[in-house]
Amino acid sequence: MSPNLWIGVYRRIDNRSEGLSDDSPRALELHNRRKKSLHDALDDDPNWQVEVWGYTDDDMPHEFVEIAIAIISNPAFQALVTLVLSYIGSKLLDAAVDEVFIEPLKEMIRRLLDKQKQEKILDFHIKLPDGTTIRCDPKNDDAVITLHYRDGKLLTVMYNASREEINKLD
Numbered sequence: 001m002s003p004n005l006w007i008g009v010y011r012r013i014d015n016r017s018e019g020l021s022d023d024s025p026r027a028l029e030l031h032n033r034r035k036k037s038l039h040d041a042l043d044d045d046p047n048w049q050v051e052v053w054g055y056t057d058d059d060m061p062h063e064f065v066e067i068a069i070a071i072i073s074n075p076a077f078q079a080l081v082t083l084v085l086s087y088i089g090s091k092l093l094d095a096a097v098d099e100v101f102i103e104p105l106k107e108m109i110r111r112l113l114d115k116q117k118q119e120k121i122l123d124f125h126i127k128l129p130d131g132t133t134i135r136c137d138p139k140n141d142d143a144v145i146t147l148h149y150r151d152g153k154l155l156t157v158m159y160n161a162s163r164e165e166i167n168k169l170d
Contacts, residue, residue, distance in 0.1 A: 004129045005048075005069040005101070007108070009034060010122040013063065022061060031061035037120035038067065041111035047072055047104040071104050084159050085110060087166050088134070088145060095149055097132060109136065113143055113159060 011034040015026040035056050042050050052068035085106040092102055105126065115121045116138050125135040131150035136143050136159075143159040157169060 004071055005105075006127040007042075007067045007069060007112075007124060008064060008127070009038060009067070009112070009124040010064050011062070012119060012122050022063065024061075027061040031058075034065070034121050037115040037118075038065075041115055042067070042069070042108070045104075045107075047107065069108075071101055082110070082159070083163060083166065084145065084157055084161050087157065087161075087169075088147065091147060091155060092132070095132065095147075097128060097130060101128060105134070109134065109145070112136065116143060117141075 011027075011030045013022075014030060015022065015024055018026060020026045038053075038056055042048070049070045049072060050067060051070050052066075054066045054068075055062040056065045056067060088109070089102045089106050092105070093099065105128075108126065112121065112124050113136060116124070116136065123135065123137040125133050127133050133148040135146045135148065137146075138144075139158070141160075145157050145159055147155040149155070155169065157166065
């Protein structure tokens, strides 16, 4: 099986605001917090397989890691998703993203956003084979989700957006 998604994840950089270097024990603690969170979110799921963990499990702290994922087709899988993730899924389908990716992507985003909200990771992005990128940035008690379509267009929505706010986007 070959990877068809790449997930890039930044660790929290609290060490910098604390006056500590990126090779300090605090930076390593934050790196290890991200490592545990990524394994919690991505290990042992029947809908995908992590092919490459990059620097995730390294003994040295890294600000950024990139993980390669292979999607396993599972037509019966239905992600437990929010209103916004359903909307994102429909927009990906409208952009002709292969349907096999939609449900696993929504579940991955949900899991990683949970880790982001728990302050275990910082921002992350997911690159699809067609060039589309989904970026998720924390903002207060919410998250900004941005779709960067392969044709250069952007769509931005808050994770906790209401039905009315979503309707305004269309």
